[in-house]
Amino acid sequence: MKATSLTFLLLSCALLSFSISAQEKTKYINANGYTLNDxxxxxxxRQFVVLDDKIVSIDERSEHSKNIDIVDLKGKTVLPGLIDAHGHILGLGANLLEVDLRNTKSEQEAVQRVLAFVSKYKASNNTAPKWVIGRGWNQVLWPSKSFPSKASLDKFFPxxxxxxxxxxxxxxWVNSKALTLANITKSTISPSGGEIIIDATGEPTGVLIDNAEYLVTSLIPKPDKATIEAQFLAAMNHLIxxxxxxxxxxxxxxxxxxFYIDKAESEQIPMRIYAMLAATDPQLLQMLKDGHYEDSNNTLSIRSVxxxxxxxxxxxxxxxxxPYSDDPDNSGLLVTAEEKLPSLFNTIIGANFQLNFHAIGDRANRLALQQFARTFENFPENKSRHRIEHAQVIAVEDIPLFEEFGIIPSMQPTHATSDMNMAEDRIGKARLKGAYAWQTFLNQGTPIAFGSDFPVELANPFHGLHAAITRQNDQKQPKDGWIANERVSRQAALKGFTLDAAYAAFQENMLGSLEVGKKADFIVxxxxxxxxxxSEIRDIQVLATYVNGNLVYAID
Incomplete structure (x- = not known):
């Protein structure tokens, strides 16, 4: 077998713990190495030395010892380990194990993928699944550009x-059986922050928006420990x-x-996780009361919401x-009502946690920025390094407020290249001036934490680096890049996926660059x-991944 994934050997058995120490000194020579300094x-x-889990020297040629291992990198390029500042680990794991509808070209093709998945499931388990779960459809890529209907699912899954x-x-997108279980009928009122899409007769079409999804998701059986374990292992292997x-x-x-804390305590997390507590969890107050968590091996950090x-x-x-340019009666949805923001912000920031607020539209971003400013007056001791996740469409006059209030935009470059085929339709050309505005943020001195939002987008960070640098999709379109003035340099893109992402997690003194005293997280x-x-950056392949000085993945 030509390719060997060492992560499989590390992760496939729960009895194997992840060793956090390389245990001896290792010298890596003949490297084509790049790093940013602080x-x-x-x-x-060209060379560097690792002792246990840290970098102890770089380009010091006097390192000679009988007790040092030598690894010849044969001129291969070495970079710091890449950091994805926004993803959903178990969501990725679930996505890898469920129906994948990404890049389907029509509603009919999506249904066929569901049929194929169920057929394969039956063959493997001798029974049908109790629920059919999938993700990834995007009606914008379909000829009709219209939301799908329950009817196409009902035909095969009554x-x-x-x-x-x-x-x-x-x-x-759900079928009639799911709607029936959730008691969703033509008389059901859409919940606050959500919408039940209806047809001309008032019947639910089978599409639920935002908070309306919970009417069905609350009925889906919660994953058991074995399922969570399988999702975790799948995601870890993939990311590494x-x-x-x-x-x-x-x-x-x-x-x-x-689950994460148990994994950390038993040394079974093979990379690093910076976990944000969900503000919607009923036990949030208790988790805030429990305080920050950091394991002794620095593989798990919990200090944000x-x-x-x-x-x-x-x-x-x-x-x-x-309103939307292509839907003049619609201005979008606030998932958290405006009147609830003061209590939410005060609770989280007052508990000395970092608040990472999901805001995509310009209204949501403005409300968040305004509330951050008000809450900082109440808790001046905790007003640094809070984040807005996505920060996609921002009123141009609000962009300087990120720098003024010290808010970090946590942005995903591939969202721009995925959204460019519909963004102008949604918001018009004028509002695009404050959309996906990476270079504008950098010009004013605001660091950006780059990520992918996996599994919404593919997790491959080189897709994100390519998108940040070129503003092009995988077809190298548009030719000069979409809103090309917001492209960033290769150095800035790498910084967003390393040092600035580490900074956004209070970890820049430990991660994000290959410097003496920092953790030996690097890739070849x-x-x-x-x-x-x-144009070739998107296709870069990882030959080896090291965490804490340990080789955790390699291709022979």
Whole structure:
């Protein structure tokens, strides 16, 4: 077998714990190494030495000892381990194990994928699934550009409930069986912050937006421990194979928090997780009272909360200051009502936690910025490094407020290249001036924490680096990049996926660069990131991933 994934050996058995120490000194030679220093300057190096889990020297040629292992990197490019500042780890794991509807070209093709999944499931388990769960459809890519209907699912699945999440997670497509179980009829009123889409006769179509999804998701059986374990292992293997050595998990409930802590205490987390508690969890107050958590091996950190402002642009749930250009009666949805923001912000920030607020539309972003400013007056001791997750569409006059209030925009470059085919339709050309505005933020001195929002987008960080640098999709379109003035340099893009992401997690003194005293998290890749054509960055392959000085993934 040509390719060997060492992560499988580490993770496939729960009895195997993850060793956090390399245990001896190792010298890596003949490296084509790049790193940023803490000032953001680009440095190059040819060799470095790791002792236990830290970098102890770089380019010091006097390192000679009988007790040192030598690893010849044969001129391959070395980068710091990449950090994804916004993803959903168990959501990714579930996505890898459920129906994948990404890149379907029509409603009919999506249904065929569901049929194929169920057929395979029956063959493996000798029974039909109790629920059919999937994710990834995007009606914008279909010829009709219209939301799907329950009818196409009912034809094949009259008796088993089907729940298919849109690619952004802010809309769901369900069949009549699921609607019946949830008691959703033409007389059902849409919940606050959500919408039950209806047809001309008032009948539910089978599409639920934002908070309306919970009417069905509350009925789906909670994953048991074995399922959570399978999702975790699938996600860990996948992320490490992509060169991701740390991921910020954007919204976990108490069950998952406890699962992560158990994993950390038993040394079974093979990379780093910066976990955000979900503000919607009923046990949030108790978790805040429990305080921050950091394991002794620095693999798990819990000191932040993810809160939810609005929906997504693709499903017209992002909260806008003015109506949608292609839906003049709709200004989007606030998932958390405006009047609840003061209590929410005061509770989280007052508990000395970082608040990471999901805001996509310009109204949601403005409300968040205004509330941050008010809450900081109440808690001046905790007003640094709070974040707005996504920060996609912002009124131009509000962008300087990020720098004024010290708010970090946590942004996902591939969202821009995925959304460019519909963003102008949704908000018009004028509002695009404050949309996906990476270079504008950097010009004013605001650091950006880059990520992918996996599984909404693919987790591959080189897709994100490519999108940040070129503003192009995988087809190299548009030719000069979409809103090209917001492209960033290769150095800035790398900083967003390393040092600035580490900064957004209070970890820049430990992670984000290859410097003496920092953790030995690094990757070896098959192409020179700084020398190849920008169009090739997307296709870079990871040859090896190291965490804490340990080789956790390699391709022979």
């Amino acid at each position: 000032s953001g300057e680009l440095l190059r190096f 008796d088993v409930p089907v729940y298919l999440s849109r690619i952004d997670g802010h809309a769901a 194979s992509l060169g991701i050595t740390s991921a910020h998990d954007a919204g976990i409930n108490k069950t998952i928090r406890d 993810k809160a939810y402002g609005d929906g997504a642009l693709g499903s017209r749930g992002a909260a806008l200051l003015k 890749i098959d192409k020179d990131y700084f020398e190849i054509e920008a």
